[in-house]
Amino acid sequence: MANIHTSLNTKAKTKEILIRILLYAQVALMLALVLLPVIFIVSSAFNSGTHLRQVSGLFPDNPTLAAFIRLFEETNFTRWYRNTLFIATTTTVLAVIFSSTMGFVFGRLRFKGKRLMLISMLVMQMFPSFMALIAMYVLFLQLGMLDNHWSLILIYSAGAIPFNTWLIKGYLNGIPLELDESAMLDGANKFQIFTRIVFPLMRPIIAFVAFNAFMFPWMDFMLPRLLLRSNENLTIGVGLHELITGDLRDFTAFAAGAVLVAVPMVIGFYIFQKHIIEGITAGANKG
8 A cells, every 4th residue: 555655646746747847848938939039139239230141140249339320320210219209108198098087987977878888899899900091091181190190199099998998997896986975975076086086096007008008109010101101200110110121221220229119118117017017917806
């Protein structure tokens, strides 16, 4: 019996070790798939050449800042960066205002057609955004808003409303209605309840909404490519794409621009990661 018991323990330990080895191998594989392209882009930014065939391996032999210098001196990178920053900041403010108020309305108020409107917003999210590209182009053409940053701001802000409304509504379901009722007994109206009581309690989910809204314009390519025309009005995504498809064909300058765009994003996520993660988990748990 003792031998059988020992044999079973040995098999269980061997199985546990094999499972752990497989888990670590999977994690290592996923890290390699994620980190290798990042390492390649960062190293390419410090290479002396301009084309892929001139990139000397994963790590440059003679690191140089020449690509960064060309990026600022020979392109409109600074202008593209300011354009994207303006679009992202304005989109974030509008998305937070619209999404938080819509979430409050659907999460706290009762009115006819509420359920139908919520389902309609949910159904609209199921359609891919590129299906509306032609309609948006024709609309802004008729309005004379092509090559205008406000066309992108309107699309990004409006597009953020349906999903964020559901997200904030789910979060508000976990905040007791007794708080609103107590405030109403003290003479507060709906606006005061929202601004003084509910909105401060929504800080985690608002941080998540704001971060997503701010990030999207930096990563989007299709809409700016469709709606923007002049080089000085381009966003960072389209501008950097021009570096590898236009007349310049400077891959290392493209890599340098990608690094400069990524660094503020990484720093911002590191600073606000507590609120962002809290917002994600709160929205999931309270929804």
